[in-house]
Amino acid sequence: MKKKTKRMMAVAIGLVFMLGLVACGNDGESSDNSEDKxxxxxxxxxxxxxxxxxxxxxxxxxxxxxxxxxxxxxxxxxxxxxxxxxxxxxxxxxxxxxxxxxxxxxxxxxxxxxxxxxxxxxxxxxxxxxxxxxxxDGQGLVIRTDVSKELGITTITDLQKHASELRFASQGEFDQRADGIPALEETYGELNWKSSKVYDNGLKYEVLKNNEADVTPAYTTEGQLVNTDEFTLLEDDKQVWPPYxxxxxxxxxxxxxxxxxxxxxxxxxxxxxxxxxxxxxxxxxxxxxxxxxxxxxxxxxxx
Incomplete structure (x- = not known):
């Protein structure tokens, strides 16, 4: 009798243990589903x-x-x-x-x-x-709208022809970067600016607005470009830059x-x-x- 009782107790304990494992497995599955969401x-x-x-x-x-x-x-x-x-x-x-x-x-x-x-x-x-x-949101060049209208500049080809009349507001690295001035000059020809000064990127639109420069590098979705009365994004008519x-x-x-x-x-x-x-x-x-x-x-x- 004692042996039979012990065997029954062992089976019962085993069942409890197995049920515990199943419960844990279900908890883990529930957790994984939650993580998936x-x-x-x-x-x-x-x-x-x-x-x-x-x-x-x-x-x-x-x-x-x-x-x-x-x-x-x-x-x-x-x-x-x-x-x-x-x-x-x-x-x-x-x-x-x-x-x-x-x-x-x-x-x-x-x-x-x-x-x-x-x-x-x-x-x-x-x-x-x-x-x-x-x-x-690619690379671009922005010109003051009044200058664009005065000189008839709407493309980078136009810009290159008038570069000697324009003040360039650089951000420094743009002059050296492979997809900056070097890429432009390889495609469009040399850009002989009237002057070129380095300005902080965060100030470039103020620099143009204050008539301290005429042209600056920009990205094509910058918020300031909604103001077309003051700023004109030039067309990259020879496709120097890749799409972003x-x-x-x-x-x-x-x-x-x-x-x-x-x-x-x-x-x-x-x-x-x-x-x-x-x-x-x-x-x-x-x-x-x-x-x-x-x-x-x-x-x-x-x-």
Whole structure:
């Protein structure tokens, strides 16, 4: 009797132990599902990227995801952040992927650049580029509008012909950078400025506005460019610069676990062109609104 009782007790203990393991397994499975619904959205540390990352975040939250915002990451390390599994997705630029990350040769066709980075990121980093937006935050040159009208300058070809009459407000590195003055002069010819001085990037529009210079390097979606009465963005008519189309980069494993994320974010990208992004940037950088408010207002407008 004693042996039978001991055997029954052993079986009972074993059953309890097994049930405990099943319960633990179920808890772990529940936890994993919860983690799958939490998406870590990253952003670089400038206005446009913050706005777009917030748009992604709002759309994901609307679709039922928990979002952890990991914003204001330096552009020099954000690629490492996603490959090190510190974030799940962030807004990137096709030209940056091509030149800065992949170190590949210059391409100027937007579709070719996109297809190249999409293939290489998938192969090298297990990352997916979702659809790219028409918004192009590329390199450009800005001239005072009154000077543009006076001298008939609307393209960089026009600019080169009149360079000796113009004061250039440089940001220093632009004079030496491969995609700066050297690239311009190789394509358009030598730029013999009337004068060239180095100014802080944050002051360049004030410098033009105060008639201290006539031309300055810029990015094509900077908020100040909404003021076309004062500033004119010149056409890169010989396509020196690659396109920097805005597109989300996502970890493959996150996309495999949550394939609907692609449609959610692609719907946002489809609404973003250069004019729209420039206007959103202007609300923050010129009108001094908070980027969260600007993103929310825009997101609600496209629903």
């Amino acid at each position: 939490t998406i870590r959205v990253g952003s670089k540390d400038f206005t446009e990227n913050l706005i777009v990352a917030e748009l992604y975040s709002l759309a994901l939250e609307d679709a039922g995801y928990d979002v952890e915002r990991v914003f204001n990451i330096a552009g020099s390390v954000i690629h490492t952040s996603i490959t090190n599994d510190e974030i799940d997705l962030y807004p990137e630029y096709t030209g940056t992927g091509l030149l800065s990350i992949l170190k590949m040769d210059l391409l100027t066709d937007p579709e070719e650049v996109y297809n190249t980075v999409k293939e290489e990121y998938d192969t090298q980093f297990n990352l997916t580029w979702l659809d790219y937006a028409q918004a192009n 189309n805005l597109a989300p980069v996502v970890r493959n494993n996150v996309l495999e676990a949550n394939p609907e994320i692609a449609d959610i974010i692609n719907e946002i990208s489809a609404t973003l062109d250069t004019k729209t992004i420039t206007e959103l940037n202007a609300k923050v950088d010129v009108d001094k609104q908070e980027y969260e408010e600007v993103a929310k207002e825009y997101y609600e407008s496209i629903q």
